[in-house]
Amino acid sequence: MALFSAIRSGLSKTRDAILGELQGIVGTGKVTDELLEQLEEHLIKADVGVETAFALADALREHALGKSLTQKQILEILSTEASNLLTDPPPMEWKSSPHIILIIGVNGAGKTTTIGKLAHHFSAQGKKVMLAAGDTFRAAAIEQLQVWAERSQAEFVRHQEGSDPAAVAYDACAAAQARNCDVLLIDTAGRLHNKGHLMDELRKMVRVIRKHSPEYPHDIWLVIDGNTGQNTINQTKIFHESFPLTGLVVTKLDGTARGGSVLSIANNLDIPIRWVGMGEKIEELAPFDKTEYINGLFAQALDNETP
Template identity: 80%
Template sequence: MGLFSVIKQGLAKTRAALLGEIKGILGTGKVTDELLEQLEEHLIRADVGVEASFALTDALRENALGKSLSQDQILQILRNEANRLLVDPPPFVLQGKPHVILVIGVNGAGKTTTIGKLAHRFKAEGKKVMVAAGDTFRAAAIEQLEAWAQRSGAEFVRHQEGSDPAAVAYDACEAGKARGCDVILIDTAGRLHNKEHLMEELRKVVRVMRKHDESYPHDILLVIDGNTGQNTINQTKVFHQSFPLSGLVVTKLDGTARGGSVLSIASQLKIPIRWVGMGEKIDQLVPFSKTEYIDGLFENAMEQE
């Protein structure tokens, strides 16, 4: 993992963009209305979101308007406010044997990759893991998940291309129970929140799983692409109205300068961010930690090398 956390490494682009510009704006460090406005504008452009951007600049206004502070002091005020906006998710505990996790989200968000990485994480903890190819829409999707199953050493359940995803989920629950699995991860096809027939298909998946056990699925995780910006907030709200989401996974935070979006996601939605994707490799999914995230955004230049 090197000297810095995966989160901090992954946020290098965001940090460079955010800090570079903020430092330019801060100049000599006299906090004026003009400076606050520039900062607000920059934060919004950097996808921190309107609410979170206002919260950050308000904190600065309250604590420092008219004062001359060093850049470090100003950054510290911003960090403190970010710390207030974010919460660490409650610890993730397996609630059943098997613990069943349904993974949903829009097309290309990173669902299948996240399942592969999660399977790897649970295996590393000594768990018996099964992954199920509930994305029956394309043959390639089934094969993609199978490759992840092989890589992570997880059991694999599939049906044919075009078959009913609810049947796959049902069989996975049955097989997972029979084989004594600790965790079952169920993949689904990407879908837009406003396609009602596709949302209905997901509801059916959930209904069918509950025929096994009322507590299934223990988790419904929504995977969101950290690049998508403010749109994700609305999408997530609509998904959450249809399904009680138990957690979010924010992916692709490594490839983007918009990693500040996590602040807006966290401040506008009351759904815990469980894991964050920081690269395509199997070990580049890590539990979300607000301290590491805030360090990743604001930690100073000298440490960036």
């Protein structure tokens, strides 16, 4: 219940961006081609992505062209179609202890914060968690992660600032094995997908981790800032070409009007969205759940009209 309302309140700006004008466009008469075009244009501006906007408008065309539907009926069609575009992530496979998760992404996306939140989440499930300070590049990045480790009562492995992140990751894997940890989360420095040498550095990290076991890392999750809008798709595709991403984390969905980008990400990329970040606090991370997300976008408008 608390989680549901967190998603609902976190998505308030996105909901306003999508529904505000939409409610003015639909439900004012017959569904016409002109109305559908307005709808497409509005949805594209609201950052749901071109293909998603067309898919939603097409669904409405199919069900309602020439008909006079109530606003509630139209929003129901749109929310059902939006829900069809989304898939819940498959359950996490805990293949071995330690389960190794490498967290990557562009600068400032929310990687370190997400790791802190994940550590808290997994600790609360009774798992023994270790964090590895694989961002040796940015000043104070190691200390930032250390604070999260303390807050979440996770084990912590670090080297000196400026040292080789691959060596940190290698040692952390050994330490996680030796200390019987269930999960090891490895932080990395922020990098742009088009910076070749930084992508090489990440490749080296993966190669070195694999020396422990070809199964390592079990997961590579890309952290995406939910404010980034349509650039995200291209960035993610390039990361995915270099690394087999097993999941996405979309952060900062609170406070952005661009939370509709989740629909675009889901519609354009075949990588599960696993988590959504809804704030800066340790508990403000939720497993992605399409029903909660769709309810967060549409439910209020539908509720309002419920007798």
